Amino acid sequence: MNNLITFLVLCVLSGAVNANTWTVDDDGVADFDNIQTAVDAALDGDEILVMPGTYTSIGGEVINMNGKTVWLHSSNGQAVTIIDGEGVRRGIRCDSGESNMTIVEDFTITACMTGDGGGIYIRNSSPTIINCTITGNTAIGGGGGLFIRDGSPTITNCLITGNTANVDGGGLFIRDGSPTITNCMITDNTANADGGGLSIRTGAPAINQCTIKGNVANLNGGGIFCRDKGNATIMNSMIEDNFAGKIGGGLASDISIPAIGGTRFCGNVPNHIVGTWSNAGGNEFLDLCSAGCPEDIDGNGVVDVVDLLAIISAWGQCVGQKVHIVNQIGFTFFPREIMVTQGDTIRWVWGSGSHTVTSGTLPCGADGLFDGQLEENAPVFEWIVPSATPDFIEYFCNPHCVLDMNGSISVTGIGNNPSGGCPEDIDNSGAVDVTDLLGLISAWGPCG
Template sequence: MIRTSRIVARALAITALASPLVADPLTVDDDGPADFDSIQAAVDFASDGDVVLVAPGTYTSTDDQVVDLEGKRIHLAATIPGTAIIDGESFRRGVRCRNGETAKTVIEGFVVRNCRASWYDWNDNGAIDFWEYFGGGFWNRDGSSPTIRACLFDGNDAEYGGAILNGDENGSICRPTIVDCAFLDNGSSACLGGAIYNWGAEPEITDCQFIENRGFFGGAVLNFDGSRPEFRDCLFQANTAASDGGAMYNDASSPLVRGCIMEANAAGDEGGAVFNADPGSSAAIPEFIDCDFFSNVANGEGGAIHNFSTSPTLEGCSLRENVASIGGGMHSWNGSNPRLLDTQACGNTPDQIDGPWTDDGGNDIAPACEADCITDLDGDGSTSGADLGLLFVSWGSCGNCPADFNGDGIVDGKDLGVLFIGWGDCD
């Protein structure tokens, strides 16, 4: 199941370029005729408005990062998406933006792999502290807010943000746009935010997949210090936290999470999918709309969601078949009072919701879920090749079609992933 989803994620991450490129671009090829043989040399030469096309190959550097975009408004793109590899060789960062890059700085179609954050003397003491490693694959700081499109981040690591860190110690707000990207196997059991660490940041993250990332807090994502990220139509699957927040850890932050699937994530302690906390003020309000929390596991409390001193809102969500020691669906305490509207909690173990919550209406809380096999499109009692064929017949934009399992109006790779999750006989 997970292997199939990984293949789907890779296929989605390596898409055709989303926008046409202008004539007379600068070209890069590490072993063939081109204007430059390294990405950095092309960036150094480029001017605002230039397009830099990178041929298939593996690109690295002798510097602390493979690429520094230098604040330039350029479009850096792989000629064939998924074949130009930014490789940190396990001891340097992939990409750095530190000069106020805007959305007009675009990086598109790359694989960013094997990157490890280089040392940054955060406290200016001249000594290498174990925690001074930020953003293994990509670091946006000093307000930098580039566009990152159709990239695959695979096997990167850092103390903070295995694949990407947005933010810095200066309090500048980074607002990158991250779309159609896949994050696979990033982080480690000691990492904070296995894939992404948001530090007072406000990124927009759309149509991305987070699969098998690892962290101590936040297996896939950690939002910190008033971060207000927006996640739309993302998949969080099989991410793990050694402690809390298998998929996402929200510390005094107010993310908006809309239309996302959180499935088979796990926490060694609390919050199998999500851990929300704001012990300082209880002012942060995470918001979850039309999200599905399914089959997440916590060894402690809160199989899907754990709330500590914060009161998130859930609207149109489902908490199904999650497992914890207490609060299989959700656990809330220490002043938390989440608000639920049109939300389903069923089939969780040992209970559905533990702790206070406010019923805003339309909720369905039940010990068992009604039989629901949405992937059985032909109604024969199992999800099989026939259903796969029906899904492909509906591929693309659609109205209220049965193959649009996540209800986003499009039958695409995310629905294909849901179909493979349901493969086999219906229960």
């Protein structure tokens, strides 16, 4: 709603008082059946509303924004509105002076491949990208997910995961300009050279409240690689479980001096930071990553009423087996791989969209062991690991299996947690009681 209000106010101030709303639907009644035609027809200040579907093209990119000041967004969210490069073209191109009033919101951008910027290419432009999942894209050069050169684009509330660059910047490649990246998850991206999550070469990006996790660089900077005076500001973020083949599992810096504050480094291999950097204070360095705050029972990063209700419903003696939480984040199950014992409970927690948790052979072969729904009306699916079960189980989201939305479960023998085992037992006393309730209340709010 705030985005809409801001958009309309600025449109009025700029003189676009007769803005049109164009609709796009690939298989229904609408003004257009593809997004590019709608962008070509739109005037500055127009709104383009895209219905659920999978959209592609026959050109070099699915969408070229052509410098238009428009609000391009989906009607029903990113989970059901896909920009598909079909493995042969870029997703979105912005290199015609797009301003921050060129807004792209609520799409999944996937299966795109090109030279630089497989998912999104931004040059000499400053568009606003909001609530998008950028996954499974490839760059022959830099920036598997996004390539940014010059300009000041804004990237907010995006999941950038599972992208690959044959050179630098598996998730993002940044050169010059001052992009702002806020509240994004940059996970499980790969660079064959430097910067598994991000490669920053000159420029001054501002990275705030982001999670940079599980990225891989074959050379330097598993999470982030800063070079050639790429002086980033990294604040209030988490840089976790990244890997570099040479140096700087979390961050490697060459000549540049990134400023880092309020950020947690943990589990990075072979080391957290190598090279010059400026300590803005409040940083934490741990060999291993903790599971978060124990009071956050549902694992959503906030101790809130959902956790309180879980305490109440589990009141009393714990049963002695473990409960494993797997969160659905965009098109990712997190953590993707878990180890359990017979008798444990696995609890998948919904984040957005409509998904399934379906056991079977990857990529898309169901075997009937379990099959649950994850959506707004069914936000939790639980499965108790039976005594007679395979020692390795794969599962996937049935509607999104082609997007590599899957996970795996390794099973050992009968398990027992001597300290209680249920996550509601915060103090590990073996019972959910008033001590756990008081601990939850004292930790109320965001974790950390």
